[in-house]
Amino acid sequence: MDRATFLKKFGASLAGFSVMGLNSCGNPAKSYLKPSTGRVIDAHMHIDIASIKRYLQIMDEYIIRFSINMGVTGDDALLKFMDAIKPYKNRLGALYAFDWTLIQKDRHFFDKAPDMLEKAVKAGALGLKCFKNLGLTVKDRDGSLLRIDDPRLFPVWQRAEKLKIVVSFHSTDPKAFFEPWNSQNERWQELELHPEWSFADRSKYPPRNQILEHRNNVIRKFPNLNFQGCHVGNNSEDLDVINKWLTDMPNFYLDVSARLGELGRHPAEKGHALFTKHQDRMMFGTDHMFRKNGDVQGAGPRRTFSKQENDKFYQSHWRYFQTYDKQFDHPTPIQGQWKIDGIGLDNKVLEKFYWDNAYKLYKLELFNVS
Numbered sequence: 001m002d003r004a005t006f007l008k009k010f011g012a013s014l015a016g017f018s019v020m021g022l023n024s025c026g027n028p029a030k031s032y033l034k035p036s037t038g039r040v041i042d043a044h045m046h047i048d049i050a051s052i053k054r055y056l057q058i059m060d061e062y063i064i065r066f067s068i069n070m071g072v073t074g075d076d077a078l079l080k081f082m083d084a085i086k087p088y089k090n091r092l093g094a095l096y097a098f099d100w101t102l103i104q105k106d107r108h109f110f111d112k113a114p115d116m117l118e119k120a121v122k123a124g125a126l127g128l129k130c131f132k133n134l135g136l137t138v139k140d141r142d143g144s145l146l147r148i149d150d151p152r153l154f155p156v157w158q159r160a161e162k163l164k165i166v167v168s169f170h171s172t173d174p175k176a177f178f179e180p181w182n183s184q185n186e187r188w189q190e191l192e193l194h195p196e197w198s199f200a201d202r203s204k205y206p207p208r209n210q211i212l213e214h215r216n217n218v219i220r221k222f223p224n225l226n227f228q229g230c231h232v233g234n235n236s237e238d239l240d241v242i243n244k245w246l247t248d249m250p251n252f253y254l255d256v257s258a259r260l261g262e263l264g265r266h267p268a269e270k271g272h273a274l275f276t277k278h279q280d281r282m283m284f285g286t287d288h289m290f291r292k293n294g295d296v297q298g299a300g301p302r303r304t305f306s307k308q309e310n311d312k313f314y315q316s317h318w319r320y321f322q323t324y325d326k327q328f329d330h331p332t333p334i335q336g337q338w339k340i341d342g343i344g345l346d347n348k349v350l351e352k353f354y355w356d357n358a359y360k361l362y363k364l365e366l367f368n369v370s
């Protein structure tokens with residue numbers, strides 16, 4: 001559908017969300033947006049124990065009713081975190097992440113791993129998070145790279161299936177991180193701040209597509225296990241591929257955290273169509289990180305942020321999903337200085353995106369989340 005038809009079809013239904021209008025460009029929002037559905041689940045963020053009370057206030061401020069801490073590494077840390085959120089079980093949840101260094105330290109790690117996962121789930125973990133080190137840097141005992149689809153990990157996925165939990169993969173990173181580390185790189189500002197995020201050296205790191213394929217092998221091999229692909233499955237640069245993955249793998253869910261900068265570069269019609277077509281498996285997330293030594297707004301430096309800056313961060317999220325505004329700032333400017341266009345999702349789609357999908361996937365009715 002062309003832009004004119006698109007706007008005619010969907011524009012009218014959005015009048016209630018924003019008074020910014022379809023012709024506004026390159027500017028701050030004219031109205032203070034709120035999530036159109038009145039409540040939100042953040043299906044991908046990070047928080048330490050010391051920041052829980054502070055974050056609960058942020059949640060109230062931005063109508064975030066429940067947030068999922070996307071990965072606590074190691075058994076002790078997980079138990080401590082679960083203990084700390086006991087009074088807030090209807091507000092906060094967490095995923096468990098393996099300490100992969102145990103592969104080197106314990107020759108029986110692979111045999112023990114499924115029971116470790118079960119123990120974490122019994123302690124309250126909502127699922128298993130695999131950080132990007134799996135497939136990229138985690139080494140086997142002989143020093144070779146451990147593939148995500150290594151059969152020795154199958155018992156872990158099988159146990160996850162039995163426990164009916166979610167497995168969340170942050171595999172690889174933006175395309176630019178696999179391209180040469182120099183000032184010509186599109187993400188130079190970010191890579192200059194974080195040289196350790198460059199995976200361009202093919203003698204050290206496997207190709208990006210290969211890692212994603214190994215991840216997808218696991219998702220296809222375990223069709224009864226639900227997977228969360230963090231950061232738009234880490235391929236927000238290519239919505240055609242995302243569409244193909246979602247079409248081919250019905251057990252694959254996506255969160256959008258820290259990728260609005262990339263999503264908003266695509267034609268609005270394309271983003272709108274993707275989120276509408278796969279409306280039952282897209283989830284809101286920010287990658288907002290809260291730590292006692294400073295916060296990170298999805299990407300960029302760790303520091304203290306003002307209320308105004310937090311306003312802007314969340315506002316640009318609502319604006320992208322709820323309006324057709326053109327050429328406004330995305331939430332993570334360090335990822336690139338370009339502007340983005342909103343995709344004005346229908347309210348029915350937003351209900352699922354902001355709430356229903358994560359609520360169902362993580363069975364949040366068990367915790368009286370409302």
Ligand SMILES: [Zn+2]
Binds near residue numbers: 044045046070287
């Ligand atoms: Zn994250």
